[in-house]
Amino acid sequence: MRLVPDESAGQPLVWRLRAVIAAEDEQIAVLQAQVETVLSRLEAAAERERRLELRVAELGRRLPMDSSDSGIPSSKEGIGAKAERKAREKKGRQESERERSKDRGKGGQPGRQGKGLKHDPDPGDSRTAEPPAECRSCHGSLDGADAVEPRWAQVIDIEVLRKVTEVLLPGLACGGCGTVTYAPPPIEDAKQVFGTGQARNRTAAAVERTVPFQIACQAAAVTWYAAAGHDPADLHERRSLSPWYTSKAEPATAGMAAKLRRVIIAARSKWVTP
Numbered sequence: 001m002r003l004v005p006d007e008s009a010g011q012p013l014v015w016r017l018r019a020v021i022a023a024e025d026e027q028i029a030v031l032q033a034q035v036e037t038v039l040s041r042l043e044a045a046a047e048r049e050r051r052l053e054l055r056v057a058e059l060g061r062r063l064p065m066d067s068s069d070s071g072i073p074s075s076k077e078g079i080g081a082k083a084e085r086k087a088r089e090k091k092g093r094q095e096s097e098r099e100r101s102k103d104r105g106k107g108g109q110p111g112r113q114g115k116g117l118k119h120d121p122d123p124g125d126s127r128t129a130e131p132p133a134e135c136r137s138c139h140g141s142l143d144g145a146d147a148v149e150p151r152w153a154q155v156i157d158i159e160v161l162r163k164v165t166e167v168l169l170p171g172l173a174c175g176g177c178g179t180v181t182y183a184p185p186p187i188e189d190a191k192q193v194f195g196t197g198q199a200r201n202r203t204a205a206a207v208e209r210t211v212p213f214q215i216a217c218q219a220a221a222v223t224w225y226a227a228a229g230h231d232p233a234d235l236h237e238r239r240s241l242s243p244w245y246t247s248k249a250e251p252a253t254a255g256m257a258a259k260l261r262r263v264i265i266a267a268r269s270k271w272v273t274p
Helices: 013-062 079-099 188-192 204-208 210-229 232-241 253-268
Strands: 171-173 180-182
Touching: 204 210, 210 253, 232 253
Parallel strands: none
Antiparallel strands: 171 180
């Protein structure tokens, strides 16, 4: 097999050698390209193998899981996993019953300190309930029945105190147009931003329940902004949107509520990748 075609006898030998070298270089370049292709395929295959091994390990870790040791609800368990869990629970109960002494009863033992309510040393009020009228077992009358040691219970209530505060709102007359401007009421932010000024909140029940709750929401939003949401850039952004408002020195309640709303929406719509 000839690498170069026949040439005339008068062609110098160096030209023929150059032609051979050029042909060899082309073959080497082709082989190098093939080697690089094979190496890239091997790297891709190794990466796929690594990912498959991680996937198999993760599936192997999840395979024995059920609703008792993971966040999987019992309704989404497989038939085999559910049967294994029930068998494991049954075996655990049988082992615990075998370990229990014959003289030991079920439940808490005598002398065991419970985790129930404790006596309040200074209750706000104390009273005695009416004695029962009939037996809880046979429903017979308890008139003239023998009294035994009474038990006690606690009823915990939260009292809402209504307090009325009158606030004087000073007014100033503008020297240019004569318009009188009064100071805003302290509850204006709650009325305009959090909705306490709506007509349905003017009933007696709303004044005692809904309005205090909405004011508490306003306090929670302001507290969150002061503790975690404050950013000096918020005020600069507001000034850039309202360049005519040169006297603005602190964020408004509406801006605090809007930022809290954006943070909550972003947290709910955030994608979590495994």
